[in-house]
Amino acid sequence: MTFTDVLVVGAGLAGIRTVHCLRDAGHTGSITLLNGENTPPYDRPPLSKDLLTHPEAVLLDEDLALNTPAAATTIAHNTRALTLTAIPVHPQATAHHPPPHPEPRWQVTTTGGECWDAHHVVLATGASAITPPAWESVATLRTLDDAARLRAALTTPAHVAIIGGGWIGIELAAHLHAHGHTITIYEAAPTLLAAQLGAEHGARISTLLPNITIHTSTVITNVTHDHDRTRVTAQPPHGPSWQASYDVVVAALGATPHTELLTTLPEAAPLPPGSPIPANNNGQVTINGQVLPGLHAVGDCATWADPHWGAITPGHWMTALTAPTLLAAAIIASDNNEQPPPIPRPAPHTFSRIGPHHIDVFGVPHQDHTTTTRVYSATSWVTFYHTDDALLTAVLIVNSPRDTAGARKLLAHGPTHVNSASLTDTTVPLKTLRTHP
Ligand SMILES: Cc1cc2nc3c(=O)[nH]c(=O)nc-3n(C[C@H](O)[C@H](O)[C@H](O)COP(=O)(O)OP(=O)(O)OC[C@H]3O[C@@H](n4cnc5c(N)ncnc54)[C@H](O)[C@@H]3O)c2cc1C
Structure with missing residues (x-):
């Protein structure tokens, strides 16, 4: 058994940012990082946007100018955490014989055969791509290995089916189409991006994808492999199902959070399978209102x-980048028996690149909110999601980089009331739309 002050499980963006935010905030204790993959930490967004044009991994340390080996005390590469157990409060602790300080609270065993006792464990285990188990020969896109396999299957022009019209599915569709492949997207919802933006605005984004065949309201019920071709069975909303064969089929159905380490914790028993780990606004794991001291997730x-935005759904790069700042401050505060400092948290932000088109979403689009769109051109617009009394909850920006800073400022303190008469006025800067400055 080896002791570490902080054990970070997972060396994706959230994991390595946790290491650096702890050091930046003055943490001097030991930090151990478990990297579950066999490559140095890398960035995932380029996998869907630059799959064929940038085969090399974009390493996070290089991209973000970080030196993780210098910041972490120990990095165990190609090492996954296997089990997580709570260490009972030191049994002999009394006023005269206090427990060791810092006290180990969690024990983690690893695939490398180590056993770590830690004062804090940070779960930064990410997620894995969803694939129905019965589907044969379906590609996914989450890891560098996934990307390498997909690239190898696309060395000559291919007919590719992408199942799932969320961000990753359509980014990949646009990229592959631009590089000579023939693309068909299948989406169960009535439009692409319906879950993310609502049907009306998902349909509007579809106009940025000409020359791609899109079947919406169509459910893929089966996928089988036969002589180098993969056959999908599609069920449209009306009429009989039909089949089609493709050279390559990619499932872009979203991701399931890695929560396996919680399965042995009795406190985690009420969590529904596949749901993300619930944490409070500082990243402390909190199940049914019970905080698990020293256990964090990011x-x-x-x-x-989040006090302003409610439960923040995972899956966004900016959240993985920024949330560790709050987490690190909370860890240091708890070690000093202090309250976490009030650190402003930026509005949720999702970005996407669909071929040449840049999209940003700030805040949380509510499907039942009113939307108002200001149009700059057929390929450039801004959509505001708001209540009937002009409380702005989200801004969707399509190909208008000059509006991103304004949208970020507008929503910096949570949903805000805006001057609804000016929303469509292309001459009014976004940052001036707030009615109560
Ligand atoms: C193809 C693709 C494109 C994307 N594009 C965008 C985009 O354009 N915009 C956007 O906002 N977001 C995008 N995202 C999402 C964004 O990349 C993620 O939100 C971000 O990478 C999350 O980082 P993370 O560190 O939480 O998780 P991950 O990057 O998944 O890292 C978690 C790490 O933990 C490891 N791990 C898991 N279990 C264990 C264990 N038991 N022990 C040790 N290690 C473990 C995993 O192997 C992994 O290396 C994209 C994601 C993908 C896959």
Whole structure:
């Protein structure tokens, strides 16, 4: 058994940012990082946008100018955490014989055969791509290995089916189409991006994808492999199902958070399978209102309760980048028996690149809210999601980089009331739309 002050499980963006945010905030204790993959930490967004044009991994340390080996005390590569157990409060502790300080509270065993006792464990275990188990020969896109396999299957022009019209599915569709492949997207919802933006605005984004065949309201019920071709069975909303064969089929159905480490914790028993790890606004794992001291979760494996935005859904790069700042401050505060400092948290932000088109979403689009769109051109617009009394909850920006800073400022303190008469006025800067400055 080896002791570490902080054990970070998972070396994706959230994991390595946790290491650096702890050091930046003055943490001097030992930090151990378990990297479950056999490559140095890398960035995932380029996998769907630059799959064929950038085969090399974009390493996070290089991209973000970080030196993780210098910041972490120990990095165990190609090492996954296997079990997580709570260490009972030191049995002999009395006023005269206090427990060791810092006291180990969690024990983690690893695939490398180590056993770590830690004062804090940070779960930054991310998520894995969803694939129905019965589907044969379906590609997914989550890891560098996934990307390498897909690239190898696309060396000559291919007919590719992409199942799932969310962000990753349509980014990949646009990229592959631009590089000579023939693309068909299948989406169960009435439009692409319906879950993310609502049907009306998902349909509008579809106009940025000409020359791609899109079947919406169509459910893929089976996928089988036969002589180098993969056959899908599609069920449209009306009429009989039909089949089609493709060279390559990619499932872009979303991701399931890695929560396996919680399965042996009795406190986690009420969590529904596949749901992210619930945490409070500082990243402390909090189940049914009970905080588990010294256990934290961040990034794609977690959902944080935000005072302004409610439960933040995982799956966004910016959340993995920024949330560790709050987490690190909370860890240091708890070690000093202090309350976490009030650190402003930026509005949720999703970005996407669909071929040449840049899209940003700030805030949380509510499907039942009113939307108002200001149009700059057929390929450039801004949609505001708001209540009937002009409380702005989200801004969707399509190909208008000059509006991103304004949208970020507008929503910096949560949903805000805006001057609804000016929303469509292309001459009014976004940052001036707030009615109560
Ligand atoms: C193809 C693709 C494109 C994307 N594009 C965008 C985009 O354009 N915009 C956007 O906002 N977001 C995008 N995202 C999402 C964004 O990349 C993620 O939100 C971000 O990478 C999450 O980082 P993370 O560190 O939480 O998780 P991950 O990057 O998944 O890292 C978690 C790490 O933990 C490891 N791990 C899991 N279990 C264990 C264990 N038991 N022990 C040790 N290690 C473990 C995993 O192997 C993994 O290496 C994209 C994601 C993908 C896959």
